[in-house]
Amino acid sequence: MKSLFSLKTEHKYGYIFILPVAAVLGILIIYPLLYGFYISFFQTNLINRWNFVELENYINIFSGNSEFVNSIFVSIKFTSVVVLSHLVLGLLLAVILNKKNLPFKELFRSILMIPWFFPEVVVALLWRWIFNSMYGVFNYLLMNLNIIEDKITWLSSMRGAFFVVVFTAVWKGYPLILVMILAGLQSIPEELYEVAKIDGANSFQTFFYITLPNLRSVLLVSLILDTVWWFKNFPIVWLMTRGGPVNATNVVSIDIYQTAFQSFNFGKASASAVIVFFICLGIAMIYKSMITEEEM
Amino acid sequence: MKLRSNVKIVLFTLVFVLFSIMSVQAVTLEVMDSVIVESPEREALLQIIENFEEENPDITIDYQGVPMNDAYAQIPTLATSGALPDVYLATLDFIGTFEDMGIATDLRDVFSQEYLDGFNQNSLSELTVDGKVLAHPFFVIPMGVLYRIDWFEEKGLTPPETWEEFLDIANELTEDTNGDGSVDRWGFAMLASRDGSGGSRFIQIFRTFGGYELRLNDEGEYVTDVNTPQGRNAFEFFTELNTEHEVVPPGPMEVSYGEALNLMVTNKTAMMVTGPHSIGGIIERNPELDGKIGAFPLPMAQDGGKHISVLNTYGHAINPDSDKKEEAAKFLKFLVNDESALLWNEMTGRMPTRTGLLQSPEVQDRPDLAGFVEAMDYAEPLPTVSYYSTIMTDILPSAYQSIIVGQATVEEAAERAEERIISLIEEN
Numbered sequence: 001m002k003s004l005f006s007l008k009t010e011h012k013y014g015y016i017f018i019l020p021v022a023a024v025l026g027i028l029i030i031y032p033l034l035y036g037f038y039i040s041f042f043q044t045n046l047i048n049r050w051n052f053v054e055l056e057n058y059i060n061i062f063s064g065n066s067e068f069v070n071s072i073f074v075s076i077k078f079t080s081v082v083v084l085s086h087l088v089l090g091l092l093l094a095v096i097l098n099k100k101n102l103p104f105k106e107l108f109r110s111i112l113m114i115p116w117f118f119p120e121v122v123v124a125l126l127w128r129w130i131f132n133s134m135y136g137v138f139n140y141l142l143m144n145l146n147i148i149e150d151k152i153t154w155l156s157s158m159r160g161a162f163f164v165v166v167f168t169a170v171w172k173g174y175p176l177i178l179v180m181i182l183a184g185l186q187s188i189p190e191e192l193y194e195v196a197k198i199d200g201a202n203s204f205q206t207f208f209y210i211t212l213p214n215l216r217s218v219l220l221v222s223l224i225l226d227t228v229w230w231f232k233n234f235p236i237v238w239l240m241t242r243g244g245p246v247n248a249t250n251v252v253s254i255d256i257y258q259t260a261f262q263s264f265n266f267g268k269a270s271a272s273a274v275i276v277f278f279i280c281l282g283i284a285m286i287y288k289s290m291i292t293e294e295e296m
Numbered sequence: 297m298k299l300r301s302n303v304k305i306v307l308f309t310l311v312f313v314l315f316s317i318m319s320v321q322a323v324t325l326e327v328m329d330s331v332i333v334e335s336p337e338r339e340a341l342l343q344i345i346e347n348f349e350e351e352n353p354d355i356t357i358d359y360q361g362v363p364m365n366d367a368y369a370q371i372p373t374l375a376t377s378g379a380l381p382d383v384y385l386a387t388l389d390f391i392g393t394f395e396d397m398g399i400a401t402d403l404r405d406v407f408s409q410e411y412l413d414g415f416n417q418n419s420l421s422e423l424t425v426d427g428k429v430l431a432h433p434f435f436v437i438p439m440g441v442l443y444r445i446d447w448f449e450e451k452g453l454t455p456p457e458t459w460e461e462f463l464d465i466a467n468e469l470t471e472d473t474n475g476d477g478s479v480d481r482w483g484f485a486m487l488a489s490r491d492g493s494g495g496s497r498f499i500q501i502f503r504t505f506g507g508y509e510l511r512l513n514d515e516g517e518y519v520t521d522v523n524t525p526q527g528r529n530a531f532e533f534f535t536e537l538n539t540e541h542e543v544v545p546p547g548p549m550e551v552s553y554g555e556a557l558n559l560m561v562t563n564k565t566a567m568m569v570t571g572p573h574s575i576g577g578i579i580e581r582n583p584e585l586d587g588k589i590g591a592f593p594l595p596m597a598q599d600g601g602k603h604i605s606v607l608n609t610y611g612h613a614i615n616p617d618s619d620k621k622e623e624a625a626k627f628l629k630f631l632v633n634d635e636s637a638l639l640w641n642e643m644t645g646r647m648p649t650r651t652g653l654l655q656s657p658e659v660q661d662r663p664d665l666a667g668f669v670e671a672m673d674y675a676e677p678l679p680t681v682s683y684y685s686t687i688m689t690d691i692l693p694s695a696y697q698s699i700i701v702g703q704a705t706v707e708e709a710a711e712r713a714e715e716r717i718i719s720l721i722e723e724n
Contacts, residue, residue, distance in 0.1 A: 134545055246697045263690075
């Protein structure tokens with residue numbers, strides 16, 4: 001094996017130049033990952049108790065009526081609905097905003113981006129109050145419009161709470177997809193549309209045979225980012241429902257947080273986090289396998 | 297030669313000035329607390345700190361606030377990175393965790409036994425694990441039921457002894473006050489949230505039915521009564537307040553401490569399970585309620601029940617690695633001296649922990665505190681095991697929530713809660 005000293009000068013410089021970035025990545029990403037993986041084999045409070053328990057934490061999180069397994073299913077359901085909604089909404093709005101003759105285009109673009117500017121904590125608290133059973137504006141509006149007679153307890157019913165957290169996540173997250181798709185749309189050569197028009201393609205055919213195929217790589221990258229982001233999202237659900245009522249919105253990040261910081265079972269929490277890491281990695285790899293070399 | 301001696305003089309002067317600065321510089325004591333983020337507690341505490349710093353110019357208090365529901369995530373995190381402050385809050389539900397992590401000094405090494413004997417022993421025992429006094433009691437908030445004296449008088453009602461009487465009163469006070477056809481006032485501000493605020497209150501209601509969520513049996517092993525007739529009765533009564541009797545505002549699972557307080561402040565509810573600390577917050581936000589708030593001990597179940605109160609002692613632990621233990625002890629003693637404790641009690645309603653002060657006329661004769669003073673006679677400690685917070689903040693709230701939303705029957709929810717508690721006991 002060659003040592004650094006025996007490498008050609010230009011190779012040496014190459015390694016030296018990437019060393020700072022590699023060190024930063026190592027400290028900020030690789031070390032915490034490995035440390036988390038290491039902790040998952042212990043029953044520990046991270047201070048004075050370090051009992052090596054082999055795979056016991058992994059066995060425990062999948063045994064019996066596992067809260068963790070339930071939370072994985074809730075996360076999958078939550079993420080699927082949110083990402084699909086982002087995709088549909090983002091695509092629809094991007095296509096509209098990409099129209100050349102749309103009046104007040106810049107104004108609409110700015111307004112539609114507003115949810116992205118708010119921190120998640122603000123968004124969660126804002127919508128929690130809007131959907132509040134007693135004082136919420138949403139119930140007030142529905143009652144004034146004679147749509148409902150009695151107040152709906154949105155966050156106190158299992159379906160209502162799930163709907164509200166999904167709605168909030170969709171509202172908060174669609175601008176990212178919108179911007180990425182809009183950028184993708186603007187990079188499609190105009191000539192393609194002109195040729196399609198000459199060939200007599202209608203707008204439906206143009207969308208499915210020109211727009212969508214050209215957006216493929218943008219859509220896949222957006223989906224990877226969005227899926228991983230919402231699969232492990234914590235603040236919105238925690239601040240709105242704390243995972244309740246019962247376990248209706250108990251996504252995996254909440255389960256891990258409670259295991260670590262309410263039960264102080266850091267080993268089990270780390271084991272759960274390792275599983276989530278591999279799930280996210282798997283999702284990313286599936287999406288990535290769908291992107292060809294040329295598209296990257 | 298002359299230059300060298302001048303350099304010497306300058307150096308000597310510099311060293312002298314530096315030494316002088318260091319010798320008069322105040323020691324900074326880092327204190328982490330949750331009451332400082334609340335009002336009117338913040339004003340009261342700042343006043344006490346000012347008095348302390350005036351009396352002890354060599355000590356400066358650096359106060360860091362943390363919301364109560366986040367405190368016990370932050371403290372272990374700080375502990376793992378060795379960044380704990382010198383003094384930090386400690387309550388009975390987490391004191392077992394503090395002992396497990398070794399992050400609290402045994403105060404028997406800091407304070408004399410005579411001094412420790414001067415505390416209300418129930419409050420001291422709530423912060424004691426295996427004989428080690430792990431936190432210095434600051435105040436107690438014995439739980440009872442806060443109620444609207446004026447509405448009770450209007451209807452000719454008197455504080456209830458049993459839950460059956462409580463339900464009658466709640467029914468009486470639940471009504472449509474403005475005649476628009478829908479109920480706008482409810483008898484009871486029910487906290488059914490999935491957190492410590494909801495869980496800790498439910499535990500006390502639960503115990504008034506005669507069962508214990510966690511107790512030591514005759515063999516010295518922990519067992520639970522959640523799936524006994526007493527336990528199931530408690531679940532049934534509590535959840536039916538919402539599902540059957542509708543004497544609580546809609547959406548009780550959204551109601552945590554802040555929301556419940558808001559319901560009292562805005563005249564939406566007549567009663568709330570809480571401690572004397574809520575009085576200050578309610579009156580500060582709605583001064584018209586001054587003199588209209590009273591308290592009575594938690595009612596009990598008719599068959600086999602008993603009055604119960606948990607003192608909810610709030611104290612401070614001293615970081616075992618702190619090199620300012622002496623200053624910390626001085627500050628903690630100052631917090632509970634007569635002047636500070638009475639100021640604190642007067643402004644916040646939170647009650648003192650020193651035996652002498654608890655018996656003082658300033659506390660005993662306050663009409664709004666009378667019910668809580670009475671509740672102290674029924675005080676019982678909670679277990680100080682490290683996994684207790686999971687029972688309080690997750691297992692029991694999940695159980696009552698599953699009954700309220702109709703996902704489980706009382707029997708199913710009690711059985712599931714029992715399974716989870718037994719599994720916790722076995723794991724630990």
